Amino acid sequence: MRALLAHPWTARIGPPVLAVACAALLGAALVAALGQNPFGLAGRVWGEATRYHGLRDDAAYVIAYATPLIFTGLGVAIAFRAGMFNIGGQGQVMIGGILCGFVGWKLAAWPAWALVPACFAAAAAGGAAWASIAGALRAWRGSHEVIVTIMLNVLAVALTETLAGGRWKSGAGMMSQLPDVGPGARLPRLGAWPEGSTSVVPVLGIPVFPAHVPANAAIFLALACCVAAWAWLWRTTRGFELRATGLGPEAARAAGIPPRTTLLIAMALSGALAGLAATDLVMGQKGTWRQDDGLAFAGQAFIGIAVALMGQNHPAGIVPAALLFGALQRLAFLLSGVPKDLVFILQAAVILFVVCGNEIFRRALSRRRAA
Amino acid sequence: MAAAVEMVGIEKRFPRVVANVGVNLVVEEGEIHALAGENGAGKSTLMKILCGLHAPDAGVVRIFGREVTDFRPAAAIAAGIGMVHQHFMQVPTLTVAENVVLGEEPRRGPFFDRRRAEERVAELGSRFGLPVDPRARIEDLPVGLQQRVEILKVLARGARVLILDEPTAVLTPQESESLYATLRSLKSQGRTVIFISHKLREVRAAADRLTVLRRGRTVGTVPIGEVDEAKIAEMMIGRPVLFEIEKTPAAPAGAVLEVRDLAGGRLRGVTFDVRAGEIVGVAGVEGNGQSELVEILSGLRQAGSGTARLRGRELSRAGPAAWFEAGLGVIPEDRNLRGLIGEMSVADNLILGRHRQPRYSRAGIVAGAARDADAAGLVERFDIRPADPRAEAESLSGGNRQKVVVARELSRVPGLLVAAHPTRGVDVGAIEFIHRSILAERARGAAVLLVSSELPEILALADRILVLCGGAIAGEVRGAEATERGLGVLMTGGAPA
Ligand SMILES: Nc1ncnc2c1ncn2[C@@H]1O[C@H](COP(=O)(O)OP(=O)(O)OP(=O)(O)O)[C@@H](O)[C@H]1O
Ligand SMILES: [Mg+2]
Numbered sequence: 001m002r003a004l005l006a007h008p009w010t011a012r013i014g015p016p017v018l019a020v021a022c023a024a025l026l027g028a029a030l031v032a033a034l035g036q037n038p039f040g041l042a043g044r045v046w047g048e049a050t051r052y053h054g055l056r057d058d059a060a061y062v063i064a065y066a067t068p069l070i071f072t073g074l075g076v077a078i079a080f081r082a083g084m085f086n087i088g089g090q091g092q093v094m095i096g097g098i099l100c101g102f103v104g105w106k107l108a109a110w111p112a113w114a115l116v117p118a119c120f121a122a123a124a125a126g127g128a129a130w131a132s133i134a135g136a137l138r139a140w141r142g143s144h145e146v147i148v149t150i151m152l153n154v155l156a157v158a159l160t161e162t163l164a165g166g167r168w169k170s171g172a173g174m175m176s177q178l179p180d181v182g183p184g185a186r187l188p189r190l191g192a193w194p195e196g197s198t199s200v201v202p203v204l205g206i207p208v209f210p211a212h213v214p215a216n217a218a219i220f221l222a223l224a225c226c227v228a229a230w231a232w233l234w235r236t237t238r239g240f241e242l243r244a245t246g247l248g249p250e251a252a253r254a255a256g257i258p259p260r261t262t263l264l265i266a267m268a269l270s271g272a273l274a275g276l277a278a279t280d281l282v283m284g285q286k287g288t289w290r291q292d293d294g295l296a297f298a299g300q301a302f303i304g305i306a307v308a309l310m311g312q313n314h315p316a317g318i319v320p321a322a323l324l325f326g327a328l329q330r331l332a333f334l335l336s337g338v339p340k341d342l343v344f345i346l347q348a349a350v351i352l353f354v355v356c357g358n359e360i361f362r363r364a365l366s367r368r369r370a371a
Numbered sequence: 372m373a374a375a376v377e378m379v380g381i382e383k384r385f386p387r388v389v390a391n392v393g394v395n396l397v398v399e400e401g402e403i404h405a406l407a408g409e410n411g412a413g414k415s416t417l418m419k420i421l422c423g424l425h426a427p428d429a430g431v432v433r434i435f436g437r438e439v440t441d442f443r444p445a446a447a448i449a450a451g452i453g454m455v456h457q458h459f460m461q462v463p464t465l466t467v468a469e470n471v472v473l474g475e476e477p478r479r480g481p482f483f484d485r486r487r488a489e490e491r492v493a494e495l496g497s498r499f500g501l502p503v504d505p506r507a508r509i510e511d512l513p514v515g516l517q518q519r520v521e522i523l524k525v526l527a528r529g530a531r532v533l534i535l536d537e538p539t540a541v542l543t544p545q546e547s548e549s550l551y552a553t554l555r556s557l558k559s560q561g562r563t564v565i566f567i568s569h570k571l572r573e574v575r576a577a578a579d580r581l582t583v584l585r586r587g588r589t590v591g592t593v594p595i596g597e598v599d600e601a602k603i604a605e606m607m608i609g610r611p612v613l614f615e616i617e618k619t620p621a622a623p624a625g626a627v628l629e630v631r632d633l634a635g636g637r638l639r640g641v642t643f644d645v646r647a648g649e650i651v652g653v654a655g656v657e658g659n660g661q662s663e664l665v666e667i668l669s670g671l672r673q674a675g676s677g678t679a680r681l682r683g684r685e686l687s688r689a690g691p692a693a694w695f696e697a698g699l700g701v702i703p704e705d706r707n708l709r710g711l712i713g714e715m716s717v718a719d720n721l722i723l724g725r726h727r728q729p730r731y732s733r734a735g736i737v738a739g740a741a742r743d744a745d746a747a748g749l750v751e752r753f754d755i756r757p758a759d760p761r762a763e764a765e766s767l768s769g770g771n772r773q774k775v776v777v778a779r780e781l782s783r784v785p786g787l788l789v790a791a792h793p794t795r796g797v798d799v800g801a802i803e804f805i806h807r808s809i810l811a812e813r814a815r816g817a818a819v820l821l822v823s824s825e826l827p828e829i830l831a832l833a834d835r836i837l838v839l840c841g842g843a844i845a846g847e848v849r850g851a852e853a854t855e856r857g858l859g860v861l862m863t864g865g866a867p868a
Contacts, residue, residue: 235739237732244723248712254671254703255724256692 012312015357019310020324023349027342034338041338048334058330060190060213066319066326067215067284068093068297070222071277072304073322074229075127075270077313079145081233082266083246088134088149089274089301091156092127094294096275098160099126100282101289102168104181115184119283120221120276127275128268130156135267139260145267157295164291176291187217187284216284225273226315232269233315242266274301306351312358324350373436375400375532375563376421376452381430383416385766388757390416391427392587398532400435403554403564405578405595407571408607409798410770411756412584414567418534421565422454423447434532453530455521455538461509468492468505471524495523500556513658515546522553526562533557535566537769539573540796543657543824551577569770569798571600572827583607608800616806619814621834623649627698627818628668628787633677633687636663639842640677645787645818650809652833652850653822654858660842661822662704665791668820669701670694671709681787695724700785702776702793704822710776713765717755718746720764721779745782753778754804770797777805781812788812791822806832826855840864 028038049058072089079086086092100123107115134152137143165176191213233239244252245262253259281297282289303325310324311317325347332343376398383391390413398404406414419425421432426442433439434450447454461470468489469476477487489505496502501519509517518538525533535554539547547570554564554577568574574581575595583590583606590606604612623646634640638660645651655661666672668679670691679687681697694701703709711720722731722742730745731738746760753774755767764772773796780788790809794802809832813819823829829836833850838861846861 235737237726237735237737240719240726240737244712244715244719247714250708251710251712251723254669254691254701254709255726256670256690256695257724258690258692 011361012314012317015354015361016310016312016317016321019350019353019357022353023346026349027346030342030345031338036338041335044336045331045334048336057213058334060215061330061333062323062326063190063219064213064215064326065329066322067219067222067280068277068300069304069307069322069325070219070318071225071280072274072301073307073311073318074222074225074315075131075273075277075301076305076308077311077315077318078229078233078242078273079131079266079270080308080313081246082242082263083249084135084138084145084263084266084270086131086134086149086267086270086274087146087302087305088131088152088271089277089304090298091149091153092130092271092274093277093298093301094156094160095130096123096125096127096271097278097282097294097298098163098168098178098289099123099275100278101178101181104185104282105168105179105288108180108182108185110182110184112184115182116187116283119181119185120279123275123278123282124272125275127278128272131267131271131274132264135264135271138267139263160289160294161291164289164294170288178289180288181283185283186287187279189213189284190215190217190219214285216280218280218284221276221279223319225276226319229269229273230315238262238265274304277301277304303347306347309351309358310354373433374398375402375435376565377431377433377436378417378421379431379433381417381420381432382428383413383420383425384428387759387762389587391420393589394430394584394587395589396582397592398563398565399580400531400563401558401561402579403558403566403577405574405581406565406567406584407569407574407581407603408584408590409586410774410796410801411768412607412798413587414584415536415768417584418454418536418565418567421447422452422534424454448528448530451529451531453525453528453533455518455525455533455535461517461520463508463510465509466505467503467507467509467512467520467523470509470520471495471505471527473524475528491527492523495527499523499526499553499560501553513546514541515543515549518542518546518550519553530562532563532565535564537567537569537796539568539570540769544826545656547573569796569802571603571799574603575600585609604799607798612799612803616803616810616831618810618832621649621813623647623834624816627682628820629678629680630668631678633664633667633674633679634842635667635672635675636660637842638663638667641837641839641842641844642677643837643844643847645820647786647816647818648813649834650813650819650821650832650850652829652836653820653839654826654829654836654862655824655839655845656862657824659839659862661791661839663842664839665701665704665789665822668694668789669699669703691724695783698786700780700783700788700817702780702788702790704791706773706776706795711764711772714763716761717750717764717767717775718742718760720775721746721749721760721782723779725779725783749778749782754801770801773797774801774805777808781808784815785812785817788817788819789822790819792824793821794823794825794828802828826858829853829858830855838862 031038031041049055075089076086100119103122104119107118130152134145134148137148138145161176164178168178170177170179233243241257241262244257245259286293307318307321307325311321328343328347332340374397378396381391381394394417408414420427423442423444423446431438471492472488477484492505501523503516503519538550542550557564578595580592580594582592626644626646628645631642632640653661663672667674670689670693674687677687678685684697686693686697726732730741743760750758750760755771755774777793794805809819821832830853836848836850836853838845838858840862
């Protein structure tokens, strides 16, 4: 038990696990306070969840909801590892998204093998450029990135609206929307892959995903980004410099690590990951950039902050954290007889408990190694 | 009468290390008790148990005869224990009085009663012979006075036993003198003092009794009159220690570092050379430009004017990377802030700053195998404990952290070694080792600039000594001809004898 408590992983995995447990208890208490039996509600949710295709629908929805959260969570985590708080995911997703849609439209004739990477690059570049503004201001002018990224969010909404409703607008309709991307830019849905298959993908002969669920191949890009982010942070020299700068800015500077470049790189990467989230919407779901969809989708970036926190800013933690928050979003559709706000309360409770849990574990540890 | 503090059979284990095993310590009321031992011997851990920062795994603690059952800081304070932390817990922008009463402020109605706070601090100060201006802001005070405020704070909370962990590590010799005078006056008022120190001379001068720890165990407790420095060192290390290291005459070659009219901050124009194969010592009362000199010479501060050439390259306004490129190795003044990253492993810290060298970075990828192999080698060569390169730097004892910094910088094979207080907080055995290493650097042909507030250290190592006073060089003395007295006169602005 002692050894278990002292194990370095305990401090990392402990808080999120405890937080989920506490949030569940709180949720049950709330349900009871509303005059309902929590077990009865759980039973109804389970019944609802398994009604049509068993849990397949739910699993597919959870993956669909988790996809953008993985991207934005990773983005927040990278900036955080360098000692910065990037809360501009919203703006970075929007700029990345509109550029992704623009490239997919302008180069619509390109074949998939060329157009897919081009659209990925556009999304990443858009997010990176937008975040770099905050990074550069922080590095060279000392402006706080939180303030700057908030303002950049507002600016991004205005800028995308101007473009999608103006120069780049499609047709004469009322909608602020770009023309559709070329077919080569579409990411296949998990439920219709390989192409031409019916409502479910046969994986090892087992029917898996229903085709009507928006889960798409962007999830593979998200997972690849996790692996890449991990490898970059912990296996490359630059990644080492970024972590060193985050953990000991003065010592890193004294060791000759250029503080400004490092901050800029961290912000650019953070923004690139956030921007890539838009590939899920533009290439995987809608096939175009539509302003109102984009605005709603980019709001996910704020949940990305919670995902990063919950995942302890580690790629391997971010995936389960994103799945958890995806599951909570799915839960909203399955609830009956209680207000859907319960889901928001649960989300908030998880976040709160993780923050408290981290702090408690940190104090417990620093008590052991106090100065 | 019960002893002030009685610790029996104390045991404390950390995940990878046993810090204390069967430690016994008895401190009588009204004595000044010194605690000595090698780096990592478990001194700080033992004191943290006493003041409620750690709970022991086994053993009994009695304070004034009462057994402690609740190991928390609040309980320790209530029992009369007061810890003067090495990293002062103060709010720099508040005044002395505000800091001292923080947490139990006197009030008038709902408001903070500033006047009563100031009176109380002045009263405490005069009662214990610790004068400070209650209205001064902490950030404006020198370290010695900040420490005094910390002591006042502890006294204000009614401490009967004061614990000081390496209180003089960051003090000038003059400030140390006055600290020990303070401790004696506290003793005369019936307070009990326990202090940890690696400076055996001070231990001899200030303590009544001494307890030595080695590798987590008590070696023994002796009245100070019965031991001399050599004996203490032997108790600590388990073998005789050579205080006098034999030093061959220097054979300096061409200038490696050429400094001309260099100014910046408190440094007001200094000119000197450091040649290959010589050690130039910089002596002076702290705050006379040493910090600025070290910062400029390691690229952390841009010079206001003047030039500094390292192997011919003008770098007075360059950053750290350019200095390292030109062949610098530097042991910085503040190892916790600038020398190490606490939450990284010892192995990572050992390559910090060298991580771009081809040996550790192949096509931008960290060469983990080379890093780990070299770390294991350095940990062994420099006797860093625990001998575990994966341990977080933060979990190391103070002296072992310093060894990590020294190990890394020497492994750069520097052309110029700038060493600022290289033996601050390290034990006698390690001091001997670090001094030998610096001499070995000289023998190898490195130029060494040694900045230290320890005159014996400078006298033991330096071939030439520059004395800084008021940001300028007040005099230069050949190492062989220097005496502590002579340097002292120069340091305080007197004419050379
Ligand atoms: N929180 C901790 N976690 C793990 N190991 C620790 C922790 N605190 C101390 N240690 C280990 O316990 C041992 C004793 O450390 P301690 O700080 O008591 O030494 P010390 O005698 O004060 O040394 P120094 O003179 O260098 O300050 C060391 O090996 C140290 O690495
Ligand atoms: Mg210590």
